Amino acid sequence: MTTTQTSRPEAVFVLLLLQSIFWMVAGLSALPFALGGEIHMIGLGVVSLLLALLVCLVGFGVLWRRRWARRTALSLEILCVVGSVLVLLLPIGANRGPVALLVNVALPVAVIWLLWGKRTRALFSRTMN
């Protein structure tokens, strides 16, 4: 079980896979409403499913130590944290339960923390192969 290498990319892969599944569920959840006549929900559902796919692919990129994947993951998660904090702070009655905090704040923050820093950046190659 011992290893000499860091396992941060593998941990990030697990978290991105989880996030990808959450967005997949969110995308699927929009579709019944689209069937009920809310036509814009089709677009939102499809965009969510595509984002879920993108996050999954970024997860594999991070696993393979690709620089583009690290950058994409960091950008995406920073965007997520900013958006989630805004939604949580605005008086619009958003859910502030443990699940919302884990999924929308703790998970992106953990990904950012795991990918941040010069030592972690050095693990990621420039090449696309």
Added chain:
Amino acid sequence: MYSINPEHAVGVVGGLLALFIALVALRFHPGWRLVPGTVRAASVLMAVSGGVHLALIPHHLASEPLTSLLFLLNGVAFIALAVMFTWRWWRIAAAALLITTVLAYLVYVAIGFEGPDQVGLATKLVEVTALGLALVPVRGEVGRTYRSWRWATLGVAMPLLIVITGATVWIVDLARPDARHVHAGALLQSTNTFPTPQQVDAANRLYAETKAAIQPYTDWHAAYSAGYRPGGSSTLPSTHWMNQRYVDAGYVMDPHRPQGLVYANTHHGPVLLGAMFQMKGLNQFGPDPGGPLTAWHQHENICFTPFGFEFSLMTPFATCPIGAIDISASPMLHVWVVDNPRGGPFAVDIDPSVVTAVDRT
């Protein structure tokens, strides 16, 4: 599913306490630096789950001794495995325990032994994350690593457990809502159970006054002239038309100035179904002259998108489709001026068959 069962709140405290203790104590483990970070993280998360299970024992002890015993076994097993991360069979044991625990929770929820709440869901998320971290192969591992088996288990178990958990919790929550939670995340105002004769009279008065007051709006042009605007797609069976001036003014249950009107979108144009009173602030339920007959409701955890002013429901994992955000709508009370046999004149919703019938006439 969107709130914490007060009896389970102690589980959050137990989990946070276990997190702190694990982060401090596991560093002194002689094998801490020898294992990958993913294993260390999985151990900490299993300690958290153990802490949650152990903290829930006292509450369940009197009423559900078997559940308490299972919590004890589960908690002890999690904490033991959190410490034994250098054991040869640790991954298999951890994966088996984590998968069994998640599935057992779902069985409990499905058969009604446990109501789905935020503590239960959050704990399952922690456990699925721990499962992924325990299984994910890491570069540079030495010895027999069984990488193929671990990838296969990870790739199947994690998505499947999340989807099954979400589906079970959602179906159970929609199929067996508690007394104050009706469909579409609507939270009912707390009232007495049976209406008194005075409350019946008051409800009848409110109905008669409202019906008479909104009579001119049978012609939707009159509503439009008065400032009401459709707040959603006309492809839906019905649409709420809102009067922003009345919303901003904050009139409270004024039959002559209801904040909204509901129209059926029929083939021959909008047909008036009823009025909607709405309070200005969240969690501020309005006056309730008819007791249980005129209970207000507040929609919580709905995903709202400005694209077409459409709504969907937030998932059990607190996510909305991209382009929609989680909001709650301030308390409202409908007064249906058409016959609504299933729910009555103040029901949360109008019977869809009534709207269909209106469309046919």
